[in-house]
Amino acid sequence: MSDRTALVTGGTGGLGAPVTTHLLERGWRVVVPWLVRDELSRLPEHPNLHLVQADLDDEAQLEAAIAVATADPSAPLFGVVNLVGGFTSGQRVHEAPIAVLDSQLNLNLRTAYSVTQAALTHLIRGGGGSVICMSAAATRRPFPGAAPYIASKAAVVALVETLALEYIEDHIRVNALMPFVIDTPGNRAAMPDSDRRNWAQPSSIARVVEFLLSEDG
Template sequence: MSTLPNTDRTTIVTGGTGGLGAAVTRHLLEAGWRVVVPWYDESELDRLAPHPRLEMVRADLSDEQEVEQVVARAAADESRPLYGVVNLVGGFTSGPRVHETPVEVLDAQLSLNLRIAYLVTQSALPELIRHGGGSVVCIGSAAANRPFPGAATYIASKAAVAALVQSLAVEYAGDSIRVNGLLPTMIDTPANRAAMPDADRSGWARPDDIAEVIGFLLDDSSRAVSGATIPVVNVAGTD
């Protein structure tokens, strides 16, 4: 496995302009990474300040060709090879029970939560192999292990992410590529606060805490960790 310092490495952060992603991107920039962030929603761009090691690429990550362009951009600097992939793009839906939910809702959740992570990782793997290894991190959900009514499509798609993580970890162990997943509780973002203004947020996972865990999983200090699905909670219960 490559043991370059973070300052000589590149990582892709999908969803890097989102409520969680912006915190992850800032943390990785502070840790010395070159960070390539594909973006789609122009209204989110002001969440990230310009930085000499930050590269923004407009892309629709449901399109295979555009995903390949993002990976090509990330791999363009041979002095800072692609080493990390952080899959944060996702979506949530809840409402009626399964017999009242059109299958198209399931299709949409699988596309957002599974297919995009699959496409981005699939495209990046040859570069990780070429440079002697790397680390992939995906975002699942605590709900995959603790379901609640009305969100079967979301929960099933996040359970599929966990299965993908464990499958990739086995398939690419021989290439020194580690793959891990995080299972956060509800994430304390402005959007979630606005959607649930009266909710008890004491157990919500904080973006900065998740960012630190992702930073650890990308770093060589976690070289013995692969195939894990790791709960991320607000243990202290602070607001």
């Protein structure tokens, strides 16, 4: 896979770092936009890793990240892995300000939409590709107190299903992953007393991501 590039948003996070590391180990050229400098220590030094400081909400900075992802003609952009996201819970709908919904839609839906939109022309020109977005099992098994989060993740599923139909003739596959709670340091800190036996392991998700990006996917 050394002749292909994957753009991994959120690639320095608790899930993103294992995904990025796994793709590098499998021979991918990986481009990771980043904002939090302290998170860079989670990633290994690697000749195929290209880090771009970028706020993906800013159109110019997003285009700069896409430019790096498409800069190597010997390794064209093929994979787009949208891992940027956020979680909130604890308030029922009548208690949660509308700003909470806006924030969740921005983190979980708008970023995936805008990054995918920016990459699609390049994937089409290259003859195809694979796009992966993060949804959640809660969209099928909701729980109280997280309506903004669950609604935003359900919107991701609708987006993915539509993209898959729109771009099938362009040989672009689009999939959503729908894990339960992911076993990251952040989730462990937020839920210290939880039973983690059924939590999804980042290493397992990384292998699924790599499978979906591959020809076997």
